[in-house]
Amino acid sequence: MGRWYWLIAAIMSVVIFAITLSPSHNAFGVLYVLVVVLVADRCTPRRLHIVGGVCVALECTSFAIRHYGAPFDGQYARLALSLIATIVVTILAARNRQARDALAEQARLLAHADRIATLGHLTASIAHEVNQPLSAIATFAQSGGRWLRRDRPDLPEALACFDQIKASSRRAAAIISRVRDLTRKAPLAHARLDLPALIEDTLLLLRSELATRGIDVRRHAAPNLPAIIGDRIAIQQIVMNVMLNAIQALETTTDHRRLITLTLAEDEAKHRTIRLQIQDSGPGFLHLDPDHLFAPFITTRASGMGMGLAICRTIALSHGGTIEARNATPRGAVVTVRLPVLEITS
DSSP states (O other): OOHHHHHHHHHHHHHHHHHHTSGGGGGGGGGHHHHHHHHHTTSOHHHHHHHHHHHHHHHHHHHHHHHTTOOSSHHHHHHHHHHHHHHHHHHHHHHHHHHHHHHHHHHHHHHHHHHHHHHHHTHHHHHHHHHHHHHHHHHHHHHHHHHHHSSSOOHHHHHHHHHHHHHHHHHHHHHHHHHHHHHOOOOOOEEEEOHHHHHHHHHHHHHHHHHHTTOEEEEEEOTTOOOEEEEHHHHHHHHHHHHHHHHHHHTTOOSSOOEEEEEEEEOSSSTTEEEEEEEEOSOOSTTSOGGGTTSTTOOSSTTOOSOHHHHHHHHHHHTTOEEEEEEOSSSOEEEEEEEEBOOOOO
16 A cells, blocks of 8 residues: 555544544544545555554544543443444455455456467467477578588678577567466566557467468557556457457458558547557447447357457456447447556656
């Protein structure tokens, strides 16, 4: 929890404590529930219990200072009601936080399972992408050997072959690294992200999938786009899921060009927001309300599970963004993702 929230909670507690020292205002101890509510979303259940315990202790202390030795009367009843309110709110807030943490963990596990399923679908494509640099390494190694075995070895040509080997090995390592990142199961790690570069990395994994189906991809990115703050793998998962949906929608298209267009720009309607729009030339969302596409288990494919777009929405919301879908004109589907840009503070 941020230090400012701790400071505000401490100031509120001191103010309430001071108010309850007044004989005519000791019923104000019930306001300690505001302290509990303030910190409920920003600390662990254990710390929340500690905060609730401190509030109860402060309330009892102020009451003891003002009523020590006094006969039993209505003041004790008000104290009991205030203590019960503080304790009940603390317990409910802690349980609510535990339930939210459990739900977030289940969403993370589900997103990980979706990534694994996506990689399974892309196995042939990834194998092809890795095989290309490996084949290039073998070819340039043979060429380099031939240049060196000549009667008069041609060192510049051999060195050029070795440079190509180094470049191909780095490319293969990069592909393997991207696949390994997608398989990791870890909490969201927010960092500065360059969306155009992230999209290019995602398209690299999908390149063979696109080429096999004869799908063209157009990319339009506005210049000097600001960075966003987010988890690289999670944002990449949104792009990959939407792209795979577009690819599968285009498989049945035979009467016109198969095309996917990705557009990156700052959103004119919403300040400090990046808009990623992915549009395909497929049949669009047939006989289905696009507003329902992001609900779990809703799918337009007989073999689909209906979880991809639901996971995309969860990821977008967790980054403070939105995702929506609609039919394009005259045909096709459009999915729009909006993400807040990285705010630079001086």
